[in-house]
Each structure stands twice: as structure tokens, then as C-alpha cells.
Amino acid sequence: MEAAAGGGCGSGPPLLLSEGEQQCYSELFARCVGAAGGGPGSGPPEAARTVPGTVTAAAGPVADLFRASQLPAETLHQITELCGAKRVGYFGPTQFYIALKLIAAAQSGLPVRIESIKCELPLPRFMMSKTDAEIRFGNPAELHGTKVQIPYLITEKNTFKRMDDEDKQQETQSPTMSPLASPPSSPPHYQRVPLSHGYSKLRSSTEQMHPAPYEARQPLVQPEGPSSGAPGAKPPRHKASLIRSFSVEREPHDNSSNYPDEPWRITEEQREYYVNQFRSLQPDPSSFISGSVAKNFFTKSKLSIPELSYIWELSDADCDGALTLPEFCAAFHLIVARKNGYPLPEGLPPTLQPEYLQAAFPKPKRECTLFDSYSESMPANQQPRDLNRMELSIKDTADFPVPTQDVTSDDKQEQNKTRLALKSTADEALPKDMSEDPATSKDSNSLKARPRSRSYSSTSIEEAMKRGEDPPTPPPRPQKTHSRASSLDLNKVFQPSVPATKSGLLPPPPALPPRPCPSQISHHNVNSERSAHPKPPTQLPNYGDFRLQKQSEQVSEAEIHPQLNRAPSQVAESSPTKKDIPHSQPPSKPIRRKFRPENSATESQEPPSTVGGPVSAASGKPHAAVQKQSSKQKKAIQTAIRKNKEANAVLARLNSELQQQLKEVHQERIALENQLEQLRPVTVL
Amino acid sequence: MVHTSLDVVDEKISAMGKALVDQRELYLGLLYPTEDYKVYGYVTNSKVKFVMVVDSSNTALRDNEIRSMFRKLHNSYTDVMCNPFYNPGDRIHSRAFDSMVTSMMIQVC
Numbered sequence: 001m002e003a004a005a006g007g008g009c010g011s012g013p014p015l016l017l018s019e020g021e022q023q024c025y026s027e028l029f030a031r032c033v034g035a036a037g038g039g040p041g042s043g044p045p046e047a048a049r050t051v052p053g054t055v056t057a058a059a060g061p062v063a064d065l066f067r068a069s070q071l072p073a074e075t076l077h078q079i080t081e082l083c084g085a086k087r088v089g090y091f092g093p094t095q096f097y098i099a100l101k102l103i104a105a106a107q108s109g110l111p112v113r114i115e116s117i118k119c120e121l122p123l124p125r126f127m128m129s130k131t132d133a134e135i136r137f138g139n140p141a142e143l144h145g146t147k148v149q150i151p152y153l154i155t156e157k158n159t160f161k162r163m164d165d166e167d168k169q170q171e172t173q174s175p176t177m178s179p180l181a182s183p184p185s186s187p188p189h190y191q192r193v194p195l196s197h198g199y200s201k202l203r204s205s206t207e208q209m210h211p212a213p214y215e216a217r218q219p220l221v222q223p224e225g226p227s228s229g230a231p232g233a234k235p236p237r238h239k240a241s242l243i244r245s246f247s248v249e250r251e252p253h254d255n256s257s258n259y260p261d262e263p264w265r266i267t268e269e270q271r272e273y274y275v276n277q278f279r280s281l282q283p284d285p286s287s288f289i290s291g292s293v294a295k296n297f298f299t300k301s302k303l304s305i306p307e308l309s310y311i312w313e314l315s316d317a318d319c320d321g322a323l324t325l326p327e328f329c330a331a332f333h334l335i336v337a338r339k340n341g342y343p344l345p346e347g348l349p350p351t352l353q354p355e356y357l358q359a360a361f362p363k364p365k366r367e368c369t370l371f372d373s374y375s376e377s378m379p380a381n382q383q384p385r386d387l388n389r390m391e392l393s394i395k396d397t398a399d400f401p402v403p404t405q406d407v408t409s410d411d412k413q414e415q416n417k418t419r420l421a422l423k424s425t426a427d428e429a430l431p432k433d434m435s436e437d438p439a440t441s442k443d444s445n446s447l448k449a450r451p452r453s454r455s456y457s458s459t460s461i462e463e464a465m466k467r468g469e470d471p472p473t474p475p476p477r478p479q480k481t482h483s484r485a486s487s488l489d490l491n492k493v494f495q496p497s498v499p500a501t502k503s504g505l506l507p508p509p510p511a512l513p514p515r516p517c518p519s520q521i522s523h524h525n526v527n528s529e530r531s532a533h534p535k536p537p538t539q540l541p542n543y544g545d546f547r548l549q550k551q552s553e554q555v556s557e558a559e560i561h562p563q564l565n566r567a568p569s570q571v572a573e574s575s576p577t578k579k580d581i582p583h584s585q586p587p588s589k590p591i592r593r594k595f596r597p598e599n600s601a602t603e604s605q606e607p608p609s610t611v612g613g614p615v616s617a618a619s620g621k622p623h624a625a626v627q628k629q630s631s632k633q634k635k636a637i638q639t640a641i642r643k644n645k646e647a648n649a650v651l652a653r654l655n656s657e658l659q660q661q662l663k664e665v666h667q668e669r670i671a672l673e674n675q676l677e678q679l680r681p682v683t684v685l
Numbered sequence: 686m687v688h689t690s691l692d693v694v695d696e697k698i699s700a701m702g703k704a705l706v707d708q709r710e711l712y713l714g715l716l717y718p719t720e721d722y723k724v725y726g727y728v729t730n731s732k733v734k735f736v737m738v739v740d741s742s743n744t745a746l747r748d749n750e751i752r753s754m755f756r757k758l759h760n761s762y763t764d765v766m767c768n769p770f771y772n773p774g775d776r777i778h779s780r781a782f783d784s785m786v787t788s789m790m791i792q793v794c
Contacts, residue, residue, distance in 0.1 A: 291768070291769030294769060295769035295770055306778050308770045309768050309778060309779070310780070312768045313779055313780070320767060673731060
């Protein structure tokens with residue numbers, strides 16, 4: 001047999017290679033030759049024995065290539081013997097091609113015989129390995145292993161159709177890639193590119209780029225290789241389909257810093273895209289996408305139903321029939337990968353786990369409900385953006401940052417965010433303060449107020465949050481009286497407007513916040529007397545008055561603005577409750593309107609209060625320290641109250657919405673059950 | 686087998702009249718003349734029936750085991766149903782479901 005095979009090889013039986021095989025083999029051969037040229041030691045010994053004039057492939061890379069085919073060593077030995085390399089002592093083109101064909105046959109399960117290579121065979125499959133030299137022999141076709149291809153491989157039937165179908169598969173893949181995969185194209189695309197270019201002659205230029213992602217791709221493909229070894233890719237087709245995105249893919253590759261687990265790691269831009277899509281389906285990023293909605297959406301991706309079903313199974317970790325944002329991102333990413341030809345994983349990759357996604361892209365859920373109109377739920381890394389948005393619409397944002405100051409339990413993120421936001425608001429308020437407060441004689445408090453107002457936004461919230469959490473004082477006593485005697489008018493300004501609203505607003509007064517308040521208020525009772533109010537309703541106006549008074553001894557713009565900005569809920573509560581309760585809507589206009597009267601009121605009061613200002617300033621100074629603290633505490637309490645109120649309103653709304661949804665679901669369920677009942681006699685088994 | 690299943694279904698339907706929701710029905714009574722196997726039936730709240738056919742050559746499984754198997758089956762089935770792409774009545778392709786079922790069967794055999 002060997003002799004015959006050798007003889008056959010020697011005479012060079014007509015080796016029928018298909019076009020694809022031709023290209024593949026020639027490239028492989030060129031690579032081996034190239035490697036031979038580059039290889040230091042392997043070339044000369046072989047070359048010495050070569051017949052002059054023939055191009056030979058060095059044994060080194062050839063051996064590597066054969067090993068990459070994952071055939072047993074004995075088979076490889078047989079193949080080398082058969083193809084005649086041993087006989088002639090070198091791998092010429094003929095021998096090489098024969099060897100490749102034999103490898104293909106062996107991989108298809110045919111016996112290693114010369115006769116095997118007479119028939120159509122799939123291209124030999126070579127496993128990817130990590131060394132640079134072997135990267136070239138990588139098998140990009142695995143990336144394109146679609147379900148249709150895999151069955152072909154598994155069946156191990158050598159049919160002529162297979163080649164054609166593979167062609168078709170690859171071609172259908174490229175068009176299907178575009179529709180859905182265009183935006184989040186970066187990792188999957190450039191994963192394919194290096195492999196295809198590994199086959200193409202661009203290897204030299206791209207190799208530096210691609211070894212990293214290529215190797216990163218290894219872990220994923222290696223497991224799939226043995227099971228799904230797709231036939232060798234058609235390099236030209238790949239090139240044609242992928243080269244258009246090559247330049248684009250380079251950049252994302254450069255941008256993506258960490259890529260150890262690539263195809264299943266979601267990049268920033270992908271994440272944004274997914275989140276946007278999620279929001280298009282479901283405005284509230286912290287809520288779910290229902291199964292039917294997701295089904296319609298994912299069906300648009302033109303993947304087959306079983307595949308979509310499998311993707312759903314992978315991504316819906318809690319099996320609740322709905323997708324949260326991380327689940328949705330995972331599902332979307334899987335779909336994208338699938339469309340780009342990545343075989344679906346057996347299990348959800350670690351980088352696509354909902355917990356991982358949630359941690360990687362934290363999305364403060366608490367804020368979501370309050371900030372849904374702002375999409376504040378965007379990851380924390382988008383804080384600066386939120387900040388900018390906040391700064392632009394200061395009045396609007398002023399309402400929200402404060403509500404997020406959850407006095408009892410605050411996320412650090414929220415604190416920072418609110419702090420930053422409030423800082424920005426305070427900064428914006430400052431110019432106003434400056435401009436509107438020229439005439440007020442700044443007593444110590446007001447002087448302190450102005451610089452303090454700058455830092456107040458940042459410090460007050462922290463203090464407020466700190467203060468609000470500790471209830472140092474005894475249960476709140478009805479603070480009918482306010483501390484400052486001066487600027488009583490301010491109280492009157494607030495009180496008439498506030499009490500009616502406050503009483504309606506604060507039916508269930510939060511126990512915690514009021515506690516510190518009375519202490520401070522009782523503190524300030526020394527200074528001024530206020531008209532008696534029911535405790536809860538008065539707290540807020542008291543706070544407002546306190547703050548106003550404390551900071552500037554008379555209501556100064558500086559205090560009003562930062563306070564009101566910082567504690568918009570109080571104002572918002574008073575004003576919106578007057579107009580409506582738009583807790584979700586940015587109560588900018590009401591706040592502004594409230595500002596105007598307050599400003600005007602305060603301005604009107606300022607001149608008269610300025611007279612009393614210096615007088616009270618002197619007395620105020622001793623109280624300054626105490627008042628500052630108490631004012632801060634009051635502010636804290638007020639902000640807490642506001643936050644709680646807003647949260648309550650939002651939650652109530654959510655509750656009603658959910659109730660409605662629940663009713664609908666119930667009705668649907670009843671309808672489905674009826675249908676089931678009707679269908680039952682029809683279906684058998 | 687087919688006839689058996691039909692009979693099983695018929696009996697279930699009749700059982701429905703008696704008790705609307707029967708968590709589990711041990712249908713040990715059905716022993717085909719030639720082939721000895723037992724058929725267990727299980728009905729869910731939504732009238733989905735699970736039929737388990739057990740070879741009697743295997744030492745009879747305890748009632749509890751059968752019930753636990755049905756429970757697991759039911760849980761896996763609900764997980765499969767959660768998938769919006771799954772149409773009731775289709776063949777279940779869920780890998781998790783299949784793996785659960787096979788593991789269960791291996792456990793018994």
C-alpha cells in the first residue's frame with residue numbers, strides 16, 4: 001500500500017481540488033513556505049534535500065499544521081507517508097495538497113487512503129492554537145459555525161452539496177450580519193476579522209493587532225472547536241464580507257482595553273446601545289420588558305425561533321418571563337454574537353451574568369423611579385453627563401437631587417451625584433445671589449452664608465444626611481414658634497401659603513426627620529416667636545424660615561436660592577401642591593414661580609430687615625454657630641421630608657400602574673385558561 | 686403505548702369531573718398485559734398533564750420519588766413556559782429542561 005501510495009504520489013495522480021480547496025491549500029502551503037523561510041533551522045535541512053526548482057514547505061510549520069488538525073499522531077504519520085513526503089523527503093506542493101486532503105478525509109472519518117482523496121471532501125479543519133505561527137492556521141470558519149453548518153460537520157457525510165451549502169451559509173451570514181449587528185459590531189466583528197485576515201495575505205499588517213483579540217478568542221473557540229470544527233473558511237468570501245468593517249473594527253479593538261473574554265464582554269458603546277433599545281421598549285430602565293414585547297423585538301433579529309428560545313433561556317436567569325436591563329443586555333448581546341456567527345454558549349458566560357452586568361454598570365435603582373424622566377438610571381459613569389444636564393436645568397434638577405437625599409439610607413453614588421448636582425445648582429445660584437443681594441448688609445451670618453452657600457450645597461447635604469439619620473433629640477414638640485424674631489414676615493410669607501398645602505401634604509409626618517427639627521427650633525425659639533402651627537405642617541415652613549433666617553438673619557437671596565434649590569421639595573411641595581403634584585414632572589415652573597414671590601417677598605423684607613440685620617447680627621453671632629447647626633439640621637430634615645414625600649408620590653403612582661398591569665395580566669390569564677379548556681378535548685396526548 | 690396514553694388521558698378527563706385540580710394521580714393500576722409498565726399521571730393547575738411511563742422491571746419506585754420527580758418536572762416546565770418564544774404544544778427544546786429530565790431518569794435507573 002505504501003509503495004502503491006508512494007508510486008501514486010510520485011506520479012502525481014490528478015488531484016481534484018475544488019476552487020475553495022485550491023485557495024485554502026495554496027494559502028496554507030504559502031504559509032508553510034513562508035514559515036519555512038522565516039524558520040531558522042527547519043528550512044535548510046529540508047531545502048538541502050529538495051529538488052532544485054521546487055518550492056517546499058518546511059517540516060516545522062507543516063508538522064504544526066498537521067498537529068493543529070487534531071488528528072492522532074498515528075494518522076498523521078500515515079498521511080505523511082501516503083502523501084509521499086517521507087519518500088521524497090520534503091513537502092512539495094503536491095505532497096502538501098495530498099496531505100491536506102488526507103487530513104480532511106481523516107477528519108471526516110474516512111480511512112486514510114489515496115482513494116479517499118478522490119472524492120469531494122470538506123476542507124481540513126485545523127484547531128487554533130496560541131502561538132503566533134499557528135495563528136495563521138486558525139480556523140475562522142468556526143466563528144461562522146451556524147447551526148446549519150454544525151449538523152453538516154457532525155453528520156460527517158461527504159456530499160457535494162455541503163460545499164455549496166457552506167457557501168450559501170457564509171453568504172447568508174454576511175447579509176444577516178448587517179441589520180442588527182451594525183451598531184454593536186465592535187467585538188464580534190473584529191473577532192472575525194483577525195481570523196479572516198489570518199487567512200488573507202494581510203496577516204503581516206494585522207498580526208500585531210490581532211494576536212491579542214485572537215488569543216482572547218481562543219478560550220471561546222477552543223471548547224467549540226472539537227465539537228463544531230467547521231470546514232475551512234473561504235478566505236476570499238470572508239475578506240469580501242468583513243473587510244468593509246475592518247477599519248471600523250480596528251478602532252473598537254484599540255479602544256477596548258480589557259478583552260480577555262471578548263465575545264461575551266459588553267463594551268461601553270454596546271451597553272449604551274442596548275440600554276437605549278431597552279428604553280425604547282420600556283421607558284423605565286429599572287423595570288422589566290415583558291416576554292411578549294421582548295419576543296417581538298428579538299424576532300426582528302431574524303434569528304430562528306429555537307435559537308431565540310435558547311438565548312432567552314440563557315439570559316432570563318430568574319425565569320420570570322421578563323427581562324430586566326442586565327438580562328436584556330445579555331440577551332441582546334447573545335443575539336448580536338449569534339448573528340455575527342458566534343455559536344451560542346452552553347451556559348451564560350460570566351461577563352453576561354446579570355449580577356456582573358449590574359456591578360459593571362451600576363444603575364442606582366432608587367434613583368430610577370424618581371429620575372425616570374431624566375434617565376438618571378444611566379450608569380454611574382455617566383454622572384458627568386447627568387451633571388451637565390442638571391446644570392442646564394437647574395430648577396428641574398434641583399428637585400431631584402434633593403429627593404434622592406434619602407436621609408436614612410443613601411447610596412454613596414447618590415450622595416455624590418446629589419452633592420455634585422447641588423454644587424452645580426449652588427454655583428448657579430451664587431451669581432444670582434450675588435446679583436440680587438447687593439444691598440443686604442451682610443452680617444456675619446449672611447457673609448458666612450454666601451461663602452457657605454457655595455459650599456453649603458455640598459456640605460449641607462452631607463450634614464443633612466448625617467443629621468437626618470441621627471435622632472438626637474426627644475420627640476418633636478410642636479414647634480409653633482420659630483427662632484428668629486426678625487423676619488417674622490418671612491414666616492408669614494410662607495405660612496399662609498404653606499400651611500394649607502402642608503397639611504394636605506403631610507398627613508403622615510415622618511417621625512425621624514421632625515425629631516431633630518424641634519430641638520433646633522426650640523433652640524431658635526429664643527430668637528423669635530412664630531405663630532403656632534400643627535407640628536408637621538409647620539416644620540417645613542419653619543425650616544424654610546429657619547434656614548432663611550439663620551443664614552442671613554434676614555431672608556437673603558443667597559439663602560433662599562440655595563435652600564430652595566437644595567430643598568426644592570419643600571418649595572415644590574408647597575407650590576406644586578398648589579398647582580398639582582408633579583413629582584415626576586420637573587416642577588421648574590412652580591419653583592420659579594415660588595421663587596419670584598419669595599424673592600420679591602424676601603427682597604421686600606430685606607430692606608426692612610437690613611435695619612434689624614445689624615442689630616440682630618450682633619445677637620446673631622452668638623447664635624450663629626448654633627443656628628448654623630440647627631439650620632443644617634433643619635435643612636436636612638426638610639430635605640428628608642421632601643424626598644420622602646416625593647418618593648411616596650412616585651411609589652403610589654407606580655403602585656397604581658402595577659395594579660392595573662396586574663389586572664390586565666389576570667384577565668389575560670383567564671382568557672388563556674379558557675382557551676386551554678376549549679382546546680383540551682381537541683389535543684390528544 | 687399510544688392506546689395506553691389515550692386511556693390515560695380519558696381517565697384523567699373523567700377524573701377532572703370529580704376533582705377539578707388533582708395535584709397528582711398515581712395511576713399504578715394500568716399494567717399492560719404483555720408489557721409491564723406503570724403509568725403515572727400528573728396534572729398541573731393549568732391542566733397540563735405529565736405522563737410518566739416506568740418499566741416495571743425496575744423495582745417499583747416509591748410514591749414519594751414519583752412525586753418529587755413530577756414536582757421537578759413541573760418546575761422545569763414552568764421555566765420553559767416562561768420563554769416567550771415557546772409555544773405551548775411545541776416540542777420542548779430547552780437544554781436545561783432536557784438535562785433535568787435526563788438526570789432524573791438516570792437517577793432512577
